[in-house]
Amino acid sequence: MIEDAAHALPAAARSPDGRWRSVGTTAEQTCFSFYANKTITTGEGGMLVTDDDGLASRARLMSLHGLSRDAWDRFRTAGSWDYKILAAGFKYNLTDIAAALGREQLKKAVTLAQARARIAARYSELLRDVVEVDVPKVRNDRQPSWHLYVIRLRLEALNIDRDRFIEELNAAGIGTSVHWRPLHMHPLYRERYGYRPEDFPVSTSEWERCISLPIFPSMTSAEIDRVAETVRAIATDHVRRMAV
Incomplete structure (x- = not known):
């Protein structure tokens, strides 16, 4: 194997x-x-x-x-x-x-990983009550590397999509990305094998709501707090209002 x-x-x-x-x-x-x-x-x-x-x-x-x-x-x-x-x-x-x-x-691998874990824990603490966002869940029998910190938007609770959310983060000076585009949505596999987004509905749906927030070992508490506060503010500004 x-x-x-x-x-x-x-x-x-x-x-x-x-x-x-x-x-x-x-x-x-x-x-x-x-x-x-x-x-x-x-x-x-x-x-x-x-x-x-x-x-x-x-x-x-x-x-x-x-x-x-x-x-x-x-x-x-x-x-x-x-x-x-x-x-x-x-x-x-x-x-x-x-x-x-x-x-x-x-x-330094363990020390760097511990720093990433502290950042991830802080993000989760700050964002856990933002109902429009799902934070990563960690099992007690796992110790992740925290190469990435990925939040998932609850798009049904927002009036914007993931890409617009990222644009607003970028406008606030916060660089983010999305990891990773499902293989069946890349042109090579789509054109060669005829895959369609609906062929793999779960991965397609998850892809549409994922955002990777900044995470690196030297990240300061102020930087973490600013990212989390900006995510919260954008989510609050774009809550989907229920029709009455």
């Missing part, structure tokens, strides 16, 4: 026996992304982890053209220049500079 944990480091879940299991420890292989907006970063790139020595060796081989030895092994003092192509590999290797950055970031 290959686990896609692109956004999840260092999330954890409690197993039935009560033990906490960190992401990356349950599957045969786990893949992480370290792009600039992830929970830790190398600028670009990622990491594969496994406890299978054979898989690890194969991954290293395939990551650099299928070469038997990388440049470091060939050109250091004790090395030899000789190399051979053993497989039809790729160019997926992380640069030394990016890897050095990643090693330092890994040391």
Whole structure:
């Protein structure tokens, strides 16, 4: 099994026996992304982890053209220049500079995640009573990474749609985004496979009401409060009035 944990480091879940299991420890292989907006970063790139020595060796081989030895092994003092192509590999290797950055970031992964968790908790505290907005719910047997903080608008309670809500946040100087557009709504899949929004009504409906609020470890209390207050104000200004 290959686990896609692109956004999840260092999330954890409690197993039935009560033990906490960190992401990356349950599957045969786990893949992480370290792009600039992830929970830790190398600028670009990622990491594969496994406890299978054979898989690890194969991954290293395939990551650099299928070469038997990388440049470091060939050109250091004790090395030899000789190399051979053993497989039809790729160019997926992380640069030394990016890897050095990643090693330092890994040391801070838990601290950065704790900062994100505090921000998420503050958002939820401030927005929990805004009836036009649903905040994320966290199970007591889960520790999310809080790569994103996604609110869901109750569109039936508002007289504007999600895109207009985002426009008003932007006008107030608050940058937001939407994560992620369902695959069946991308042109490639729509045109190649004939998918329609109504083919997947739940994901289509959820997509139409999601907004990702700003969240990053150095976010200040004043910044969090301002975002939440602006969300509340926009929701209040656009409450759908019931006809009488």
